[in-house]
Amino acid sequence: MITNILIPTDFSRNAWQAVQYALVLFKNHHCNIHLVNAFEFSDGMSFFVNPEPGDEEYETAKSEAEDNLAKALDMMALKPVNQKMHNVTCEAICGEPLKVIKDYVSKHPIDLLIMGTQGTSNTSEAVYGSVAVNVMEKMRECPVIVIPLAAEIQQPAEIVFPSKFKSQFSDDNLSVLKFLSKRCNAEIKVLHIFKDGDSKLSEDQIKIKTNLLDLLNDCKISYKQLHHQEVLNGINCFTESRESDMLCFLNKKHAFFGSILSRPLVNQITFYTHVPILVLHE
Known part of the structure; x- marks a missing residue:
């Protein structure tokens, strides 16, 4: 039985595609959806120092991530699926995506991870981004479904x-x-x-x-x-x-x-x- 589903998101089109796919795949099915954003620092400062809670840069980045998670939650509520079946929790966590995902799975009883193939750094040369490939290869604690942007949003036959x-x-x-x-x-x-x-x-x-x-x-x-x-x-x-x-x-x-x-x-x-x-x- 699948009851806990992790969906990492960077708020890209492909990440939203994965959210929509998960909602349809598990329509009319009681489950807990964990929507998680791994936020980093665009100016590269986290490469040299480790911003901590309370630091202005940290709190600004976390606040922006939480605002985007709230918008994603609102968008999910508008989808034509039985929302009463899905208990959605959101969390913004500072760190590199693969590490955040692995740490989250180690602390929560995740049965399945669903994610997009490309994120905000989408490049035309590659169908699959490095984060997706690394998760498929290294995320061995639970099965993974990776959703291309062009995938049909429907249950598989x-x-x-x-x-x-x-x-x-x-x-x-x-x-x-x-x-x-x-x-x-x-x-x-x-x-x-x-x-x-x-x-x-x-x-x-x-x-x-x-x-x-x-x-x-x-x-x-x-x-x-x-x-x-x-x-x-x-x-x-x-x-x-x-x-x-x-x-x-x-x-x-x-x-x-x-x-x-x-x-x-x-x-x-x-x-x-x-x-x-x-x-x-x-």
Whole structure:
């Protein structure tokens, strides 16, 4: 059961997109939404000194952040969802975003983190900003959903779950995927892509695949496979051809998302620009 959702915000368009997505994803569902802003100092002074509560610069920055949080709360109240189901709390915290997020999760029982792909420093060269990539990679205390600016604000009807069948699955690391599938009545498409030279699964892969399908057997699931495809392009083709609504990855190795989201190749992988990504951790 998902009852506590953290939404980091820097008040950008993409951050607001993540808020709207969360409201629709969990409409008619009792949950606590934690809206958190990590505020820093634009003049760079915090690089040399550590402003503290009571300092003029600190209090000015915090007051501005709290005003923007209040405006975001007002905007949320205007959305056509059942607000009585959502208990929203807001907090402005001084610090670097990833550290603020990790510290907040360590102090609160957060079940899921939802955020945008880009913030106020949005650049046209990159689909995913450094904060989003770092959170997807390093925020291992809870699952993460990252929402591109172009994503449709709707509950998913189909979730694509690519797997090499080399990671160990459990009820614990699949719990959020299963919850979303049941809640949204979304079908999970387990996808395996055979590269050149491969034609069948190994015995170990068959065992992992069987275990995965067994763990998901109380959800709507199906298994699909593609042959002789480069993995990322295969995922792209499959997702686009089916107009799937969400991608789910199990993040196992270090720098996984940094490697696939920061390379020039990502500009050719169009599903990253419009499909939310759910990141689970082994």
